[in-house]
Amino acid sequence: MGSGKSTVGARLAERLGWAFVDLDAEIVRTQGQAIAEVFRNQGEAHFRQVEHEALLRILNMLGGPTVIALGGGTFIQERNRDLLCQRGATTIYLSGEFAVLLERCGAEQGTRPLAQDIEEFRKLHADRQPIYRSAELTVEIGNRSPEEISSEIVATLEKRNSQSAVPE
Numbered sequence: 001m002g003s004g005k006s007t008v009g010a011r012l013a014e015r016l017g018w019a020f021v022d023l024d025a026e027i028v029r030t031q032g033q034a035i036a037e038v039f040r041n042q043g044e045a046h047f048r049q050v051e052h053e054a055l056l057r058i059l060n061m062l063g064g065p066t067v068i069a070l071g072g073g074t075f076i077q078e079r080n081r082d083l084l085c086q087r088g089a090t091t092i093y094l095s096g097e098f099a100v101l102l103e104r105c106g107a108e109q110g111t112r113p114l115a116q117d118i119e120e121f122r123k124l125h126a127d128r129q130p131i132y133r134s135a136e137l138t139v140e141i142g143n144r145s146p147e148e149i150s151s152e153i154v155a156t157l158e159k160r161n162s163q164s165a166v167p168e
């Protein structure tokens with residue numbers, strides 16, 4: 001949470017000339033309520049089901065190359081990781097110091113239900129690390145701007161593509 005998936009994802013899509021979809025924004029649009037309200041009114045289990053269905057719908061409707069900003073817990077569900085893998089998605093973990101994430105989420109107080117209590121957020125973040133790190137690529141956000149982070153991702157993707165090209 002707060003690593004910049006939505007911000008960097010949008011910038012990355014622009015740089016690549018790809019479409020961009022933000023999974024949380026899609027949930028807000030289809031549910032007609034903020035994420036915090038879905039948690040409050042229907043509970044986390046319901047949110048996770050809605051999140052999974054939204055990811056499936058997005059993947060089924062892709063019209064071309066697309067950057068998808070997942071929610072902070074999307075990749076934690078095994079069924080979502082399986083789905084992304086089956087569809088050939090390149091998964092990228094934006095890794096950052098907890099203090100940076102905390103500061104950013106604190107500035108948007110109330111919007112992330114699982115970041116309300118600092119110690120619970122810290123534990124959740126630590127517990128999730130092994131799964132986040134199973135993404136195909138890990139990018140350290142450091143203190144860099146969205147522009148700098150997306151530049152690194154573009155360069156990494158270009159390098160991977162040139163390495164996987166069949167030599168003549």
Ligand SMILES: Nc1ncnc2c1ncn2[C@@H]1O[C@H](COP(=O)(O)OP(=O)(O)OP(=O)(O)O)[C@@H](O)[C@H]1O
Nearest residue numbers: 001002003004005006007008071072104144145146
């Ligand atoms: N590289 C950056 N430098 C400075 N501020 C940033 C950077 N990336 C994102 N931010 C800011 O940090 C906050 C959180 O970013 P963002 O919403 O993109 O995170 P997220 O990973 O999508 O969070 P979530 O897991 O809740 O979806 C926003 O206010 C955003 O403007």
Ligand SMILES: O=C(O)C1=C[C@@H](O)[C@@H](O)[C@H](O)C1
Nearest residue numbers: 001024035071072073112113
């Ligand atoms: O880390 C999480 O579990 C979440 C992160 C946000 O993106 C939202 O998807 C929601 O607040 C849950």
Ligand SMILES: [Mg+2]
Nearest residue numbers: 005006024069
């Ligand atoms: Mg986001």
